Amino acid sequence: MSTSTLTPHAATPHTAHRSNRNPVVMLAGNPNAGKTSLFNALTGLRQKVANYPGVTVERVEGQWMLHASDNGDASGFDSSQSLSQSLMARVIDLPGLYSLDALSPDEQIARCCLAGEAAGVPAPDVIIAVVDATNLERNLYLVTQLLEYRKPIVVTLTMFDTATRRKLKIDTAQLAARLGVPVVPVIVSTQHGLDELRAAVRQELVAPSVVESFSWQMDDADKVTNATLNADDATWNAWQSSLEARYRWIEDVVADATDSTTESNHNGRGSTAHSEINNADDLTTRIDRWVTHKVFGLLIFVGLMLLVFQSIFAWASLPMDLIDNGFGALGAGIRAALPEGLFTDLLVDGIIAGVGGVLVFLPQICLLFLFIALLEDTGYMARAAFLMDRLMRGVGLHGKAFVPLLSSFACAIPGIMATRTIENPRDRIATIMIAPLMSCSARLPVYTLMIAAFFADRRVFGFLSLGALIILVMYALGIVAAIVVATLLKRTLLRAPTPPLVMELPPYRVPQLRVVAHTVMSRAWMFIRRAGTVILAISILLWGLVTFPRTAQLTGEQQSAVTQSVRETGLENGATAAVDVAGNDGAEANTQSQGAQLRGSFAGRFGQFIEPAIAPLGFDWRIGIGLISSFAAREVFVSTMSIVYNVGSDATEEDTSLISAFTDARRDDGSPAWTPLVAVSLMVFFVLACQCMSTVAIARRETNSWAWTLFMVAYMLVLAYAASFVTYQGGRLLGFA
Amino acid sequence: MCNNLLISDTSVDNAPTNAPHVRQSPTTQLCCLPFGVQARITGIDSRDAVARRLMEMGVLPGAMVRVIKAAPFGCPLEIEVRGYRLAMRRAEAAHVSVVAG
Structure with a gap:
């Protein structure tokens, strides 16, 4: 394990030049x-x-x-x-x-x-x-x-x-x-x-x-x-x-140095401690009467978590949109200012879109760490672990693992970063391994698209929206998978007794705003720097995969239109995909040629290459391209699908033209490419697969181990494949095809 | 591990000064100590990392302890020792022998 690698410095290097340094x-x-x-x-x-x-x-x-x-x-x-x-x-x-x-x-x-x-x-x-x-x-x-x-x-x-x-x-x-x-x-x-x-x-x-x-x-x-x-x-x-x-x-020193005359100090050893606490912790005792209460404690905890969850989901969306649009505008401005060419494409589609794709998570991360810092500095976090320990112990984890896992429903990146509060490295790694199984907000666009296309306006028992039920099932699937994986990991690779719980419950304190602000800022900066480097490289790589080789038979004009469409569809980051291309001349030729470009690109060829592997899951090569590109970030799937089906690149998840393209799409043998069963199979795949480069980058940083990171990606892929396979083939056997 | 998991917690919210003092009580385990009762630690009968950590944090023979309450599902326990509060599971508290009073 990485944590055991710290070795004492071989020599004693600090004796020389002592007087010349600070x-x-x-x-x-x-x-x-x-x-x-x-x-x-x-x-x-x-x-x-x-x-x-x-x-x-x-x-x-x-x-x-x-x-x-x-x-x-x-x-x-x-x-x-x-x-x-x-x-x-x-x-x-x-x-x-x-x-x-x-x-x-x-x-x-x-x-x-x-x-x-x-x-x-x-x-x-x-x-x-x-x-x-x-x-x-x-x-x-x-x-x-x-x-x-x-x-x-x-x-x-x-x-x-x-x-x-x-x-x-x-x-x-x-x-x-x-x-x-x-x-x-x-x-x-x-x-x-x-x-x-x-x-x-x-x-x-x-x-x-x-x-x-x-x-x-x-x-x-x-x-x-x-x-x-x-x-x-x-x-x-x-x-x-x-x-x-x-x-x-x-005890002797403390008795000597503290004014014990005001206290009754006749109990011998340990009594100074008690005289301290009995007049000291009134406020903490009174707060804890509610906060760690058997019933109210849990209610307060649930309420606080709802607040955190809500803020990450809802309040972060405005700054996220601002960042998104800001980078979109920046890219458009640079494209307008620079001459057409590969360099401009790389700058705008690779670098700017890549950096934007990282920074778009920043508001969520700042908010989450604001809450975590507040909860830590007030002393609440220890209480949360105290309340949740019994539940988490069931899967062999520490009470402190609860909050990071909950955060992962918003985004696994801040969730994984929040595992730093877990001291034991094995438990921390186990928590990191299962954090991406929580259905994060980036999966929602995919769920929404699938439901809008295949399960819209359907109800069960007359009142329950089938779509809401499916989303609920997808969330539950992730949780069940996480419980199973955590239990298995703690019995095999990360075998260790359930971590002991010896944890101080510090007195409540009013957090110092300066310290909190500083914590948030340093976390934010660390995130930008760390994930930024890796994400940037991956974005450039993906840009290359959809751009090259350039389809030869296109005219120069068409070619520039293609590259423009491809970049504006934002394979690097679906969230930046909403740039409007409606004003472009020749949009028809544009969408057709970009389909040809995509089919001929490395990504397209790879999609066709992997088609035999994903066919048992119900996916054709075009979905395959979506799967590949969504390994950069899940929501990219939506914009990739819109290129693949030539419906223009300003598709949103409820775009009717994309939905009708889905229903019209045919495989080579003429059967429909999409059925409700395919959609469910795809959603199951998205629940379980680790399709997020940012998560991979953060997991690498936080585990400090490529082995664990690759293990995470691999087990999630296997899990996703198996579950999709069972879903699709089982569904066909049951006659849902 | 102590079997007595369902200790009545009626004394939890009482003022500590009202805690019942048991006279001439035999040695028991910290996990079995009724809430609110002060007790003196007599020994720690394990030698693992937990025992070591507890001792470093001042949970030592001679020190006074008190179980304040249990978490919602009966575990872990909140312990007061040397002027601060410590959460530990019942399994860990079972290794700490105490004598009430």
Whole structure:
């Protein structure tokens, strides 16, 4: 698995030239400790997101001006820099982690980074340990581990305002004295304490206060810290007692540094924790009384999901149309400005249509990630997983898999990206594998076309529209297939026990808009960059396949008309197909010659080549072309069909001329090319096949594995073929042909 | 795994201060602890990644815990320990021995 490939850097490359580079500061802390908020406050917009080499864990890095605004002194860290020059630190935001014992890929990465062993990541000069002031005991456990790196450390207490509000008095001086490192309280929302944090980090760069011995440490502690899980009794017991010793020390430190006089502290160990919570979590308790309630909790969850679903389906359509039309207009403008020719065709049909085809998904992705960021940052996401865990466990998945799968009904791309909340790589891959089976919005044009052509105005039981019923069945088919595939995968290739659920339910917090906006923007940018490169290449390739070889017998005039029609039909992206060509002269010749062009093109030849393979599904070679082109994006099928049947390229899914062309179409033997059974077979194929280059590109990126990506495409193709085969042949046996 | 899956949750919405305290109660498992009852952890009897993660998060012998509620379908449980809340399944909670009071 890709996540296990992170290897420590062979050499120790960071010892040389140390004084000539910017100091490196790493932020380490528990999940939900306010690390990301602090990171954003420190770096503002000077940050970039990338992946750690070889794994899908995100690496977030930014720049932090180490000079306080009112203070001109240089730290002296970098002797080669002039004193007046500002000292810019590189800040690396490590993944949130509970310990450094490398149980999860995140922790593995963080440990390598902190130890200076991660390839391509410089060793830290200062570690900022981010500690949630309202949850000292558990957060300080990580600090005890960080201290053992014997690197300069500054402990920063986040949520300090919340702690104050809860009348939790923390004596930071006492805490600093006990920990042996500086402790700086910060309130990120008001920027309070950031100058002090700067000063403390500068001070650590000049004169580190490294603790050398630890009172919790036992003789053989170093040996057992990284004990493997299947350790023998002695090792395990040693590890456990070392851990207990740390917590005993932490309890002592916390009791020492917090004002315990206001609390009844007579229960001995663990009592400080309880005195904290009993006056602290009132609001969270009250919210959770409803939000995780057996009945109302589920209702609230369903309501929220409906809201997300609705927004992705309905609210995104306006900006999507705008992007669509914008790229259409841009293409038309460029075509008007540039001379006719292959280069212009490539630019407009390949590149602009390709980029547009990617960007058209952007509103959906932004909206989805807006909701996900809000749900994450408020603390709701953990509750959603809490509510859904029992259901998801039935198919061997984690409760956290529910939201990505639901998102995939809108579009598998944001759904697959949303699987990042699942920590276990196997469960994450299993979720990615089944996400494209959820009927996404791009399948709707195909369903709609088929229903309009063959099942319009038909009713069952007198009142139920047959079309609505068919669409419902198609959605259900995808869900059933997903359940079956997930169950099979979790028993075979991704065999693993049902993932354990040990998940913090963090207190509810008001999300910081800046952080949310930043999350959405960085996700959006990542999507554009990643899917953009692959989609672009595929679009150009498909453009070539329908353009070449150019049909020889056409006149020059006809040829240009053909290429124009082909491009305007938008094989690259059906959504851009609505460019009006009605004003063109010779539209008749146009549609006829484009049919000839298509038949002669590589795509057309391939359609005829695969016809024997798809004939058992009820598809002729023209449908075959549609299938091939729809592997770029499903909705392309509609516009491809309109070229194939020569009805002009401005077809929409309810275009009557396309529908009548369907009913008139004949195979070579004179039988009708389309029957209702063929339409059902085609819809079944579209439910199950992975016909979406963007999904393939994203799956490749998110699994970081071509093997899994190809597996996904292959199993879905096999599934689609088998199901279509059964549908068509079974239907014929039942006499529906 | 604890058999007692259908613990009455009447105490869920009660104030924690009203939680019944059981005197001289024997060691039981965290999954069998009635909701709202404070208990002291006495041991964790598994050695897998879950046990390790729980211990790192402070679920250690000596610490006080309380089961707050169960999710809609009876699982997972919401646990309070060291001032924060943790969701875990009953199967995982079955490995944590506690003594109430």
